[in-house]
Amino acid sequence: MYVVVAGAGQVGTEIAKNLLDEGHSVAVIEHDKKRLESIETLDVLALEGNAASPQKLAEAGINSADMLIAVTGSDEVNIIACIVAKSKGCKTIARISNADYVKEGMVAGKLEIFHADVAICPDMVTATQISKMLLLPSLVQSGELSKGRSVVIELKLTPGCSSISRMPGSIKLPHGAHISAVSRFGAVLRPELSGEFKEDDRVIVVLEKKESVPEVERAFGLGAGECKAVGDRLETGMQKIVIVGATRTGIQVAKELEGTRIVMLIDMDEAKCAEATTQLSTTLVIRGDARDPEVLTGEGVEDAGAFVATTDNTEFNMLTCLLAR
Template sequence: MRVIIIGAGEVGYQLTRSIVAEGSEVVVVDKDPAKLQRVSDELDVATINTDGSSPKGLEEAGAANADILLAVTDSDETNMITCLLAKSMFPSLKRKIARIRNLDYYRNEQLLRKESLDIDPAICPEIEVAEAIVRLIETPFAVDVENFEDGLVKLIGFRVPDDSSLRGVAFKNLPDLDPPKNFLIGIIERDGNVIIPTGNDRIKSGDIIYMPILKWEVGDSVKFLGASVKPAKKIMIVGGGRVGFHIASIMEAQADVKIIRLVVYGGDRDTCHHEA
């Protein structure tokens, strides 16, 4: 798979590192040679020092032969123009993904739909972070939670404690513990390694086990795991920025949320402002 990444900032760098690790071919485009230097020094990818939002820049990057375009500069407008140019000039480029922080753009389905900019999907980093935090707040026994099918299915990562009844149990013997009907452990993360378990593998304390669980069956799985879930009723968020605001917006119907915004006056003291 050939991927073009427009923007070599921190987001672009991290995306490049992850995509390269998956074995894909990546071309990174940016106007800033210093940012490109970091990418080329640390990652085995091609870099092009040009304006990726221009027709010439996209041509130089090989957009005609690319599978995916990721526009992740720090300018929403640049990212959207890049996707629009790619749609007009390179119809064979089927997937265009853009980083968009302005909520007026991000939530405008008419603007982003296939007939317009054809961005699928638009990604707002602050919302992604806020939603990840909310998932952990809603599932406090987990170390990782991903939602699928609009939250109907959850992939939950649970760290096995020393006193767990699962400790030392072979997978082939799990049915003896009378697990919930659809209980399934798909992956084990152990000492930084990913294991696809077989019947003879045993669960160890400290393992992170990943389980796909239907939303309405989370309670049964929690009970089986011996974990405790107490819904958050009071939440304090330190920081009134975009991420804090998004978390409060999502959680305000479920809990009493208070934001503490820290403002520094004259560089010598912090003053806290409380916002409901």
């Protein structure tokens, strides 16, 4: 397969490397000379110029290419490149960072107006993954499964429960329920590979209806109410979540958590805090330096069930997480 990659930043370079490793032919278009010099060390056709230019795309062989992957730092360049490529019969994938263009982390087949077969918003993908880590398994939200009818629960195998030392397949679950995963010592295992259940395992079970929860608890040898059902969701105690960084990712995480958790968002930048306030409804937005222990203590971080750092500075994120611990 012949692939044209628009953009030789970190993402574009990694994509090019992976495609080469899979045996594909690759052309890369990049306007920045320094980035281009780096990509030239790979076995690719490296071209300097504007990836939105029909002429430059033609030089890259777009007329005979199988796919265009547009991952420049500009949404508009990515979109225009897709429009040109689509007119030549290419499959197209675009990175779209602006939430005004896409409402989901990854969209396939819904952006005909942009001529992109697949559009990926990295910030939204990251935010969705963070939210799922925080909410699954403690949140049983039925909207994503079977149009609101299914639920997901977590069962912690406490000492003495009858399911310990048994194989997942030996647990007789009610109709419509199945074991999705087993969390053990921080690793997530497929049930068929997890072996016998062990003490303190956390078992993720998907059910067609929440009314089956008591029967599932009995099947695992747990007492009634172990999952602590609350309305349409199940809680495990992570009620308060602190987010540091009013970035697009941080704001999106807060949006996805609002209504199910108490959310606090901290950032030093006054303008970013003001913008976050306009986008969020129930999140408490605080202007402050999360590296300052007094700020963390004053805002009650010690009571939080989770602390999430989403700034653009990796060292800052690591430091604030260490302080929060």
